[in-house]
Amino acid sequence: MIYSEKVMEHFQNPRNVGKIEDADGVGEVGNPVCGDMMTFYIKVENNRLVDIKFQTFGCGAAIAVSSMVSEIAMGKTIEEALKITNKMVAEELGGLPKNKLHCSNLGADALHKAIEDYLQKQSQKEEDEKAEKTVSEKEKPREISCPYCEGPLKGLEEYCRACQIELEECPECGLPRKKGDKCPHCGATRVRV
Amino acid sequence: MRRAYLDHIAATPVAPEVQKAMEPFLGVKFGNPQSLHFIGQEAREAIENAREQVASLINSRPEEIIFTSSGSEANNLALKGLALAYQKKGNHLLLSSTEHQSVLHSGKFLEKLGFEVETLPVDSYGRVDPDEVRRAIKPQTILVAVMMANSEVGTIQAFKEIAFICAEKEVLFHTDGVAYVGNLPVDVESFPVSSLSLAGHQFYGPMGVGALFVKKGTRLFPLVDGGIQEGGRRAGTENVAGIVGLGRAAFLAKEKMKDWQKKIIPLRDQLISELPRQVEQVILTGHPQDRLPYHASFCIQFIEGEAMLLNLDLKGIAASSGSACTSRALKASHVLLAMGLDHALAQGSIVFSLINGNTKEDIDYLLEVFPPIITRLRKMSPLYAQFKEGQK
Numbered sequence: 001m002i003y004s005e006k007v008m009e010h011f012q013n014p015r016n017v018g019k020i021e022d023a024d025g026v027g028e029v030g031n032p033v034c035g036d037m038m039t040f041y042i043k044v045e046n047n048r049l050v051d052i053k054f055q056t057f058g059c060g061a062a063i064a065v066s067s068m069v070s071e072i073a074m075g076k077t078i079e080e081a082l083k084i085t086n087k088m089v090a091e092e093l094g095g096l097p098k099n100k101l102h103c104s105n106l107g108a109d110a111l112h113k114a115i116e117d118y119l120q121k122q123s124q125k126e127e128d129e130k131a132e133k134t135v136s137e138k139e140k141p142r143e144i145s146c147p148y149c150e151g152p153l154k155g156l157e158e159y160c161r162a163c164q165i166e167l168e169e170c171p172e173c174g175l176p177r178k179k180g181d182k183c184p185h186c187g188a189t190r191v192r193v
Numbered sequence: 194m195r196r197a198y199l200d201h202i203a204a205t206p207v208a209p210e211v212q213k214a215m216e217p218f219l220g221v222k223f224g225n226p227q228s229l230h231f232i233g234q235e236a237r238e239a240i241e242n243a244r245e246q247v248a249s250l251i252n253s254r255p256e257e258i259i260f261t262s263s264g265s266e267a268n269n270l271a272l273k274g275l276a277l278a279y280q281k282k283g284n285h286l287l288l289s290s291t292e293h294q295s296v297l298h299s300g301k302f303l304e305k306l307g308f309e310v311e312t313l314p315v316d317s318y319g320r321v322d323p324d325e326v327r328r329a330i331k332p333q334t335i336l337v338a339v340m341m342a343n344s345e346v347g348t349i350q351a352f353k354e355i356a357f358i359c360a361e362k363e364v365l366f367h368t369d370g371v372a373y374v375g376n377l378p379v380d381v382e383s384f385p386v387s388s389l390s391l392a393g394h395q396f397y398g399p400m401g402v403g404a405l406f407v408k409k410g411t412r413l414f415p416l417v418d419g420g421i422q423e424g425g426r427r428a429g430t431e432n433v434a435g436i437v438g439l440g441r442a443a444f445l446a447k448e449k450m451k452d453w454q455k456k457i458i459p460l461r462d463q464l465i466s467e468l469p470r471q472v473e474q475v476i477l478t479g480h481p482q483d484r485l486p487y488h489a490s491f492c493i494q495f496i497e498g499e500a501m502l503l504n505l506d507l508k509g510i511a512a513s514s515g516s517a518c519t520s521r522a523l524k525a526s527h528v529l530l531a532m533g534l535d536h537a538l539a540q541g542s543i544v545f546s547l548i549n550g551n552t553k554e555d556i557d558y559l560l561e562v563f564p565p566i567i568t569r570l571r572k573m574s575p576l577y578a579q580f581k582e583g584q585k
């Protein structure tokens with residue numbers, strides 16, 4: 001088996017599968033590498049995630065990752081949940097094969113997007129600038145790394161060996177993205193001239 | 194736990210008589226076929242015997258057979274070897290878009306050397322239109338490559354018709370027979386083919402050995418230089434045990450092919466007709482009739498292939514998928530995309546390919562455990578949820 005026991009366990013018995021009809025926040029992300037999809041639904045009470053559900057269209061790793069993310073985040077405060085990183089998820093799962101690391105990006109990203117969605121809805125009601133800030137800070141990567149597997153890169157025009165894809169600098173936000181693809185950071189689809 | 198091996202396209206099991214034929218050459222009969230002494234000559238004879246057996250399977254002359262390390266090597270040798278030998282005549286190559294990567298990537302290599310490589314489109318069943326080949330052949334065209342059958346979708350190409358068009362236009366024709374040879378009868382005298390590749394592990398022979406048929410009088414540029422093995426067209430000390438195994442497998446296939454088909458085809462048809470009946474939104478990929486006798490391939494909508502394979506594996510069922518997530522490079526199958534399937538649908542690819550020895554119980558077991566797996570994965574899928582909502 002290519003996966004760790006922990007991955008297989010979550011894959012076989014995924015926690016929190018489904019949809020929350022009256023969710024406070026919904027986050028949907030597409031996997032830019034293989035074209036898969038993940039949707040997270042959250043319910044928030046007193047700044048805590050009291051319920052989380054997900055739907056995933058993807059591989060075994062993607063399913064295990066979503067399950068693990070939902071488990072880690074359950075009961076956490078918004079701030080704590082925003083600190084969940086892809087790396088943490090992969091580690092909790094006892095590691096993932098190299099070319100599957102990009103699937104772990106999906107999980108935390110989808111959760112964070114759901115939280116973002118919740119915060120946006122909140123700030124429409126009451127100006128919650130602090131929370132907004134946390135979100136934008138979170139989005140800023142500190143060093144140049146492959147956005148799909150988080151492996152370090154030498155320059156912006158690079159080839160990620162782990163994902164086996166060519167990267168380029170996004171004309172919109174200046175961060176690396178898959179050549180000719182939608183930018184995973186800012187969503188820009190504009191092509192480079 | 195029950196087990197069912199349904200992954201012919203990955204490898205067929207080595208037949209007991211093949212294994213037995215190989216064994217002495219992994220032990221006491223260790224000689225180098227190029228040696229003059231008795232122990233070398235023993236190996237030499239075994240290789241020439243195997244050459245006759247392989248030739249007899251496709252009705253060629255023994256000297257038209259070159260042993261290689263695999264079907265991939267045979268395809269490389271055909272594409273590069275023919276293109277380089279005929280480059281004075283022209284530089285244009287036509288390859289069908291669903292060829293094996295060993296053909297397509299050889300094409301890419303040749304492009305770097307200055308050849309012009311054009312791919313031929315396929316229809317939704319994965320078939321190349323022979324008229325399209327006729328239209329696409331230019332004065333500079335030297336070679337056309339269209340496979341006999343595709344291992345991902347099972348579709349059999351109109352290779353004979355295409356071969357005759359090539360002959361009429363005086364263009365070389367290579368056909369990749371890896372998925373086909375040993376499973377369906379082939380007679381290279383019945384259509385004008387320049388070269389044809391085959392591999393042992395697709396008809397109960399060993400892995401790591403293949404062969405290329407090259408029509409007598411066809412020039413070929415060798416890719417492995419060195420000794421005089423294989424008439425100087427493929428140097429390197431021979432894999433004697435492997436070659437003996439390939440020969441024995443060819444002999445066996447010629448004799449038993451019809452029996453295998455008789456047993457396998459009804460099982461394949463049972464699977465093809467029953468799975469879509471039991472599960473909604475299941476699409477058969479490839480041609481419904483013109484397909485390999487052992488091949489049943491589908492796209493299961495809204496779910497992904499690797500997740501299916503893992504679940505099937507846990508139930509003791511071995512199968513394959515062309516989904517992006519199953520491939521190491523995370524790219525969707527070029528075959529499914531060439532047939533016009535979108536990425537999401539291609540993700541649901543699953544291939545069941547039968548071997549001699551599979552039983553009705555295997556198929557019944559698959560039909561018992563697979564639908565619940567699909568249901569379970571669909572329950573998790575946002576695409577399925579969308580589909581269900583759209584139905585309301």
Ligand code: FES
Pocket residue numbers: 031034035036057058059060061062100103517518519523
């Ligand atoms: S979701 Fe496609 S590889 Fe994991």
